[in-house]
Amino acid sequence: MARDTAILRVTGFVQGVGFRYTTKHVAYKYDVSGTVKNLDDGSVEIHAIAEEENLNKFIDAIKKGPSPGCRIEHVYIYKGAPVEDRKTFDIVY
Known part of the structure; x- marks a missing residue:
């Protein structure tokens, strides 16, 4: 099955909170592969690759805020x- 892609930019209180x-x-x-990294402006950028259904579930989870200490303003x-294209999901420093 084909894999879909998405780039997410998450703003709010999303750095320093896990x-x-x-x-x-x-x-x-x-089962999403890709990367997540902090940006200099205080936001977080996510590159994600997965089958459509899993990608949509992943995006929904990100919108809810995966970390208890974060406050999402906008995704x-x-x-x-x-x-x-990657095989793993990695944190980029």
């Missing part, structure tokens, strides 16, 4: 965006 770490665990739960979603 957001990337918990995002990685959510990615494993839904910008760019579906179909070019994303490097």
Whole structure:
């Protein structure tokens, strides 16, 4: 089955609260590969690749805030965006 891609940019209180770490665990739960990294402007960027149903479940979980300490203001979603094909989901430092 074909895998879909998405780039998510998450704004709010999302750095220094375990957001990337918990995002990685959510990615494993839904069999999503890709990356998550902090951006200089205080937001977080996620590159995700998965089968459509799993990708949608992953995005829904991110919108709810995977980390108990985070506060999501907005999730910008760019579906179909070019994303490097990966086998794992990694935190980029």
